[in-house]
Amino acid sequence: MSGFIEKHGSELITKIFEHLYISLTALIIGTMIAVPIGIIISRNKKVSQIVIGVTSILQTIPSLALLAIVVPYLGVGRTPAIFALVIYSLLPILRNTVLGMEGVDHNTLDAAKGMGMNPMQLVFKVQLPLAMPILISGIRLSGTYVLAWATLAAYIGAGGMGDFIFAGLNNYNITLILVGTISITTMTLLIDYLFGKLENYLTPKTSNMIGDDV
Amino acid sequence: MIEFVNVTKSFGNNIAVDNLNLEIEEGEFVCLIGTSGSGKTTSMRMINRMVKPTSGKILINGKDIQSMMNEVNLRRSIGYVIQQVGLMPHMNIYENIIMVPKLLNWDEDRMRKTAEDLIERVDLPLDLLESYPSELSGGMQQRIGVIRALAADQKIILMDEPFGALDPITRDSLQRLVKRLQQDMNKTIVFVTHDMDEALTMADKIVVMDHGKVIQMGTPEDILLRPVNDFVREMVGEERLNQAVFEYETVTKVMRDPVKISANKTIGQAAQLMARTRVDDITRVDDILVVNDENVLVGRIDMRALTKRKSRDEKVSSIMKQVTYIKDDTVVRDAIYYIQELGHRNISVVDQEGRLIGIVTRGDIVSSVYDAFWSDYEPENEEVEEDEAFEDYEKVSAASEQHQNGGDQ
Numbered sequence: 001m002s003g004f005i006e007k008h009g010s011e012l013i014t015k016i017f018e019h020l021y022i023s024l025t026a027l028i029i030g031t032m033i034a035v036p037i038g039i040i041i042s043r044n045k046k047v048s049q050i051v052i053g054v055t056s057i058l059q060t061i062p063s064l065a066l067l068a069i070v071v072p073y074l075g076v077g078r079t080p081a082i083f084a085l086v087i088y089s090l091l092p093i094l095r096n097t098v099l100g101m102e103g104v105d106h107n108t109l110d111a112a113k114g115m116g117m118n119p120m121q122l123v124f125k126v127q128l129p130l131a132m133p134i135l136i137s138g139i140r141l142s143g144t145y146v147l148a149w150a151t152l153a154a155y156i157g158a159g160g161m162g163d164f165i166f167a168g169l170n171n172y173n174i175t176l177i178l179v180g181t182i183s184i185t186t187m188t189l190l191i192d193y194l195f196g197k198l199e200n201y202l203t204p205k206t207s208n209m210i211g212d213d214v
Numbered sequence: 215m216i217e218f219v220n221v222t223k224s225f226g227n228n229i230a231v232d233n234l235n236l237e238i239e240e241g242e243f244v245c246l247i248g249t250s251g252s253g254k255t256t257s258m259r260m261i262n263r264m265v266k267p268t269s270g271k272i273l274i275n276g277k278d279i280q281s282m283m284n285e286v287n288l289r290r291s292i293g294y295v296i297q298q299v300g301l302m303p304h305m306n307i308y309e310n311i312i313m314v315p316k317l318l319n320w321d322e323d324r325m326r327k328t329a330e331d332l333i334e335r336v337d338l339p340l341d342l343l344e345s346y347p348s349e350l351s352g353g354m355q356q357r358i359g360v361i362r363a364l365a366a367d368q369k370i371i372l373m374d375e376p377f378g379a380l381d382p383i384t385r386d387s388l389q390r391l392v393k394r395l396q397q398d399m400n401k402t403i404v405f406v407t408h409d410m411d412e413a414l415t416m417a418d419k420i421v422v423m424d425h426g427k428v429i430q431m432g433t434p435e436d437i438l439l440r441p442v443n444d445f446v447r448e449m450v451g452e453e454r455l456n457q458a459v460f461e462y463e464t465v466t467k468v469m470r471d472p473v474k475i476s477a478n479k480t481i482g483q484a485a486q487l488m489a490r491t492r493v494d495d496i497t498r499v500d501d502i503l504v505v506n507d508e509n510v511l512v513g514r515i516d517m518r519a520l521t522k523r524k525s526r527d528e529k530v531s532s533i534m535k536q537v538t539y540i541k542d543d544t545v546v547r548d549a550i551y552y553i554q555e556l557g558h559r560n561i562s563v564v565d566q567e568g569r570l571i572g573i574v575t576r577g578d579i580v581s582s583v584y585d586a587f588w589s590d591y592e593p594e595n596e597e598v599e600e601d602e603a604f605e606d607y608e609k610v611s612a613a614s615e616q617h618q619n620g621g622d623q
Contacts, residue, residue, distance in 0.1 A: 111300025114264055114372075115314050115362070116290030129304050204304030207346045 004175060012164075016183055019160035023150045023187075026082045027143050030089030035135065038097025039123060048098045055091040063088065063149050067156050081150070081158030088149055089142040096138025100131030129204045136202055140195035147188045151180075161187075215240040215402050216261060216370065221270035223256055223426075230256045232426035233270070238419075240369075241400045243393070245417035247407055247449065253426035254406045258372050261404060262292045274370070290314050293363030293371035293401075297378045299355045301347040307333075307358055308343040314366040332361040336391060353384035360392060364399065371396075373405045377412070389416055410450055414438070422446050435462045459582065460547040468546060468582045469563045469572030474503040475530055477512055482526035484515055503562055503570055504534045511562055511570040513537050539564045542571060546582065549574050 005012075041048040061069075066084045074080035104127050112126045128135075154162025161180045168176030216238040223231040231253040238244050246254035259265040260272055263285040271278045279288055301310050309316075311332060312325040320328075330340060336357045347355055356376060363371050373392075377385040393416050396403050407413055413420050414434045422430045422437065422445075430442045438458035441447045447455060459467070475484050488502055504513045513534030520533070539562040540549060552561055553576055560575040 105298075105300075105303075107296060107298035107300045108302060110264075111294065111296055111359075112302065112313075114262060114289055114294035114296070114300075116286050116288075116317055118286045121317070126302060205306075205346065206303045207348050208344065 004179070008164075008176075008179070012179065012183070015159065015161050015163055016187070018158075019147070019150055019162075019184070020187065022078060022081055022085065022153055022158055022160050023143070023146045026085030026150070027089055027139070027146050029082070030086045030142060030146075031093055031139055033086070034090045034093035034138075035097050038094045038135075039101060039128070042098045042101035045102075048102075052091075052095055052098065055094055058087050059091045063152055064155070067152060071156055076157040078153075078158045080156055081153035085146050085149060085153070089146050092141040092145065093135075093138045096134050096141070097131070100134030100138075101127050103134065104130045133199060133203045136195065136199040140192060140199065143191050143195055144188050147184060147191060151184060215242075215275060216404070217273040217276075218257070218260075219271050219273065221257070221260065221267045221272060223253070223260065223265060224268050229426050231260070231267075234426075234428060236421060236428065236431070238402060238404065240402055243396055243403045243405065243416055243418045245405045245407055245413035245420045246423060247410065247413045247420060248423035248429075249408060249449075251425070252423040254421075254423050255374055257423070258374060258404050258406050261370070261372055262289045262294060264289075290317055290366060291368055291370075293366075293368040295356075295359050295363045295371065295373040295376045297375040299347075299352075299359040301355055301358060301362075303347055305346075306343065307345050307347070307350070310347065310358060311343075311362050311365050313362060314368075318366060328365055332364060335395065336361055353380055353388065356380060356388060357391070360388070360395070364395065364401070368401075370402045370404070373403060375407055376405075378407070378409075385412075392416070410454065414454070422449055438462055456585075460550065461545060463546050464542060465540060465544050465546055465549045465563050465574050466542050466572065468549075468578050469574045470578060472503045472562060472570055472573040473501075474505050474570055475515075477504050477506050477529065477531045477534070479530055480527050481520065481530055481533060484530045485520050485526070488517070488520065501560065503537065503573065504530055505570050509569045511537060511539055511564050511568060514562075537562055539570075540574075541566065546579075550579055550583075553579055 037051065041051050063084070066087065067081065070080040070084055074083060108130070109122065109126060112122055117125065150158075150160050151162040151165060153160055154166050161184050164176050164180030164183075168174065168178075168180060216236075218234045218236040221231060221234040222229065234253075234257055236257075246257060248254045256265055260267050261274075261279075263279060267280075271280060273279070301307075302313070305313075308326075308329050311329045312320075315325045315328060329343060333340060333343060338354065338357060342350070342354075347358070350358070359376065363373075376392075377388050380388065389412060392403070395401070405413075405416065414437075417434060420430075420432065420434055420437050421428055424445055430437060430446050432440075435458075437446065437450060438455060439462050441450055441455065473487065475487055484502055501514045501516045503511060504515060506512050513531070514537040515530055515534045519535065538552070538556075538558055540552065542563055542565050544563075549561060552558055553574070560573055562570060563572040563574060565571050
C-alpha cells in the first residue's frame with residue numbers, strides 16, 4: 001500500500017481533482033440550464049410533458065455511445081466529456097424542478113395571486129421556496145449520477161478517476177481498479193452528504209418546533 | 215361601489231355566469247348563495263380579475279376594472295379570503311399578515327404596528343406572530359386569513375366560503391367576528407356561501423344564484439318572507455320559512471277584526487252587541503274594545519263590567535277599563551311573548567296613530583304556531599274512526615286484553 005502511495009500518490013490527487021472538476025462543472029452547467037427551463041415549462045402542463053419526454057429520450061442513449069458521438073464534433077478531452085455529462089444531468093433536475101413547482105398547493109398560489117403578487121413574485125417568493133426541497137433532491141440525484149458516469153470520460157481523454165480504472169483493466173492491476181472505485185464511491189457519498197446539508201439549509205422554515213424541518 | 219353590468223362568463227360552451235346585473239353599495243355585506251355550479255364563486259372572482267368576464271363590465275366606484283389599472287394593483291386593493299385559507303406555509307404569521315403591505319412597500323414600523331393591531335382585534339396573542347401556519351388550528355389560521363385581507367386597509371373584501379371547512383362552534387365565532395369587523399371598519403364584503411343560515415345571519419343583501427342567473431336578490435327578510443319560486447324555497451328550507459313568520463311577519467298577518475263599540479254608545483247597546491257576538495260566535499273574545507270617533511282605541515269593557523248595576527243608558531266610557539295594545543309593526547314572536555308570558559288573553563292591535571285595526575287572541579297564536587310547525591302532522595292511528603278500522607282496533611285491543619289476562623295467570 002505504501003508502495004502504491006509512493007508510486008501513484010500525486011497522480012491520485014490530480015485525478016480526484018480532475019474527476020471532481022469534470023463532474024461538478026457538468027452539474028453546475030446542468031443545473032443552470034435545467035432549473036430555469038423547469039421553472040418556465042412548469043407553467044404549462046403540455047410543454048412540460050414534451051420537454052420531459054425529450055430529456056428522457058436523451059437519457060436513454062448509452063453513455064459510452066453519447067461520448068463517442070460528441071467526439072467528431074467536439075474532439076477529445078474535457079469539453080466533450082462535460083458536454084455529455086451535462087446532457088445526462090438534465091433530466092433529474094428538470095423533472096424535480098417541474099414536480100416541485102407544480103406540487104405547490106394551488107390554494108396557496110391562488111391566495112398569493114389574489115392578494116396581488118405579480119407572476120415574478122409568485123415564482124420567486126412562493127413557488128420556488130416551496131419547491132426547493134424537491135428541486136435540491138433532483139440536483140443531488142444528478143450529482144451522484146454524474147460522479148459515477150464521469151468515470152467513462154477517461155475514454156475520450158478527459159482524465160479523472162476513470163484513468164485509474166481503465167489502466168487497471170488494461171494491465172490487470174486489481175489495486176488500481178479498487179483505488180479508482182473506492183475513490184469514486186467516497187466522493188459520491190461525500191457529495192451526497194453535502195447536498196443533504198444544502199437541502200436542509202435551503203428548505204424554508206415552516207415551523208418553530210425543533211426537528212420539524214430536518 | 216361595485217357594479218356588474220350585463221356580465222357573462224362562459225368556459226367553452228358552458229355558461230358559468232349569465233348576464234349578471236348586480237349593484238353592491240359601500241359598507242354592504244352581500245352574500246352570493248347557490249348550489250355548486252351556480253356561478254357564485256366565478257362572479258366573485260371576477261371582481262378582483264381572477265376570472266376575466268367574457269362580456270359585460272364590472273365597475274368599482276364607477277370605473278371599469280378591466281381598463282382601470284393593472285390587475286396586480288387592483289388585487290392589492292381588494293381583500294381576498296378563501297376556504298382553504300391559503301396562508302404561505304414558509305412565512306411566519308407576521309409575514310403572512312403583512313403580505314400585501316410588503317408588496318406595497320410600507321415601512322417596517324407601520325407594518326409591525328398594523329400586524330399587532332389586527333392580531334389583537336381578533337383576540338389572538340401577540341407572540342403568535344412568530345409562529346408558522348402549520349402550528350395553528352384551522353380556526354386560528356382562518357382568523358389570520360381574515361386579518362391578512364384587512365392589513366392594507368382594503369375597502370372591499372372577497373370571501374369564498376371562508377368558514378366551510380370549520381367546525382360549527384369555530385364557524386359561529388368567526389361569523390360573529392367578521393360581522394363585527396365589517397361593521398366596525400365599514401368594509402364592503404362579498405361573501406360566497408352555500409349555507410343559508412350563514413347568509414341569513416350575516417348578509418345585508420342575499421343574492422340567490424342558480425345556473426349562472428340571479429334567481430332572487432333581497433334582504434334576508436325578503437328572502438324568508440317572499441321567496442320568488444320553489445328553488446329559493448328549497449334553498450331556504452321549509453322550517454326556516456315557517457319560523458320566519460314569527461321573526462319577521464307582523465301581527466297584522468295573524469290578527470282578526472275586533473268587536474268594537476264607540477265610547478259614546480250606551481251600556482245597553484254594548485250588552486246587546488256582546489250578546490249578538492256571542493251568539494254568532496264570530497270570536498271567542500269576551501271583551502269589547504272601545505274606540506273614540508277617530509277609531510282610536512281608548513279602553514275595553516268586559517262581561518263583569520256589564521253586570522255592574524249601572525243604568526243601561528249610561529255611556530260605555532263610564533265602565534271601561536284600561537286596555538293592552540301593541541303597534542301594527544310588532545312581529546308575531548313578540549306578540550306570542552306578550553300573550554304567553556304576560557298572561558294576556560288577547561291583545562289589541564293599533565296602527566301608528568293609535569287607531570284600532572285588529573285583535574290577536576291566544577287562539578290565533580295557537581293556530582299560527584300550528585300552521586308553522588304541525589300543519590303536515592297526522593296522528594298515526596287516524597283510521598280509528600272509520601268503521602272497519604275501528605273493528606280492527608277493537609279486535610286488537612280485545613286480543614291484547616286476553617293476552618294480558620293470559621299473562622296474569
